Amino acid sequence: MARRCTRAAITPAGRCWPMARSAPSSNCRMTAGMPPAPRCLKVKRFTVDAGHYFDQIDSTFTFSGAPRLTAALGLNKNPTDKGQSPVVAPARGAGSLSQWVEQKSNGAFGVAVIVPSASGYAEDSLNELITAPVESGKPLRYYIGAAWSRGSPYASKAAWDQFIAAESARVRSPIKIELK
Numbered sequence: 001m002a003r004r005c006t007r008a009a010i011t012p013a014g015r016c017w018p019m020a021r022s023a024p025s026s027n028c029r030m031t032a033g034m035p036p037a038p039r040c041l042k043v044k045r046f047t048v049d050a051g052h053y054f055d056q057i058d059s060t061f062t063f064s065g066a067p068r069l070t071a072a073l074g075l076n077k078n079p080t081d082k083g084q085s086p087v088v089a090p091a092r093g094a095g096s097l098s099q100w101v102e103q104k105s106n107g108a109f110g111v112a113v114i115v116p117s118a119s120g121y122a123e124d125s126l127n128e129l130i131t132a133p134v135e136s137g138k139p140l141r142y143y144i145g146a147a148w149s150r151g152s153p154y155a156s157k158a159a160w161d162q163f164i165a166a167e168s169a170r171v172r173s174p175i176k177i178e179l180k
Helices: 157-172
Strands: 008-011 040-047 054-063 069-076 087-093 096-102 108-114 120-123 127-134 139-148
Touching: 054 069, 069 096, 069 108, 087 157, 096 127, 096 157, 108 157, 127 139, 139 157
Parallel strands: none
Antiparallel strands: 008 069, 040 054, 054 139, 069 127, 087 096, 096 108, 108 139, 120 127
């Protein structure tokens, strides 16, 4: 569920725009009518840990021209199946973007993107977005996660928001161990 909810796009001059779809190892595609962007290649590396509600993703963009671009990762504003009459509650936290979605008959679910290097937020008619700077050849690390009220310990918006806040704090301040 979380993978289909994330999207990423980059443009020159710090402007962010959503892409129609984001596929691993694909050229960055842009929406018609946008200013030209540098040709870029994006490679994604997923790290999935069993028993965790967040997966780590390292997206490495390779481009020329501008020294730094802006990436936008987002959540669809209407993420449910047809006929579910969703009530979507988006939230912006310290380096995170999340939703809690109540559905008519399929239970509720939460989705989130945590970006430790986040620089801001944006939105368009279809997506809520969190932005972060990227440099060519250097990975952008972020985390995506999801939980369902019928299959996880997070059965309410309050529980999901608390978990996201704790996970966001954890990834922004990793444990460092030195051996002497």
